[in-house]
Amino acid sequence: MILRSALRIIDADGVQSLSMRKLAADLGVNPMSIYHHVANKAALLDGVTRLVTDGARHIEVSGGTWQEQLRQLAYEFRTLSLAHSNLIRHAFSVDDVIQRDGPMWRTLCAVLRGAGLPEPEVERTGAVLAVLVGGLLHTEVNGTMRRLIGEGEADDTGFSLAVDLLIDGVAARV
């Protein structure tokens, strides 16, 4: 309940304006009571991040070429990020979004394996793609993308172009 309330405040006003005291007020509780359930503010933010990323535990890529599967996976990650952009913006800046061996990670490696990438390169290429797409989403969530590309285009124009380019890059080594 604490985490959900914190997430509500973050979604509404940003991480910047979440304080233990405001959170307590939102919960109708004494500010100090919170410290009996969460160690400190950093742990609170960590908990909220896990709440959100665990919410996307079930990731499925239906059939299609490996290119379509990669694209689908990237958009899945994007949907997750944009649903709570204020939180994700913070989580990226403290390194807390991409979980190695998480469901996203496993699916990614499976798709790369299916694409015919030689086994010793699967994990490394997976990691590279994960940070590239993660970083890409960070630029979308912090406004850089909109500033550089967004001029009157569809919201996902930049993201889509970038994913195309990454897929071509992977294609060059299968």
Added chain:
Amino acid sequence: MILRSALRIIDADGVQSLSMRKLAADLGVNPMSIYHHVANKAALLDGVTRLVTDGARHIEVSGGTWQEQLRQLAYEFRTLSLAHSNLIRHAFSVDDVIQRDGPMWRTLCAVLRGAGLPEPEVERTGAVLAVLVGGLLHTEVNGTMRRLIGEGEADDTGFSLAVDLLIDGVAARV
């Protein structure tokens, strides 16, 4: 002098621990005096970011294939980012690093043009590459890269692999 002193504190202890009061102490000055030279803390951080990014105004790519030039440019950006990683980490999170029509941007577009990319795609592809590399550097500066790839490898292994993949992606459309 204010900006340089702020940068010193940020390099040493991170943006987190820069306060107007600490900065004043470092300068041997009354905390309130600073407000006569800078509007507020956000403006201060913005000024420090400009101080650093303007320091890299002269970007040259010597001859070689366009692939080598792109790689060289990417590493130039990386050097700039890692030289003040605490600051850049913050600047990325508020969207303040990549300057459209900055020297980096112009060089990037020139290289893409030289690679033979059709003119209408030069700017768009340039923007996509800029956010991809920017986001990539953010993951390096915040530790994600090290966590996912760094295990005993050279420091720039992940970055190098990612740049290879991006170059292959560009190659697919020239």
Added chain:
DNA sequence: ACCTGAACACCGTTCAAGT
């Protein structure tokens, strides 16, 4: 086991008063 009030050591910022 959980709650709470008071307190500590900080913040950014405003503003009237000084030189």
Added chain:
DNA sequence: ACCTGAACACCGTTCAAGT
């Protein structure tokens, strides 16, 4: 023009005292 002390409205966190 620049500086400064006091003050305001906040922070996160600790801790002894309560139930």
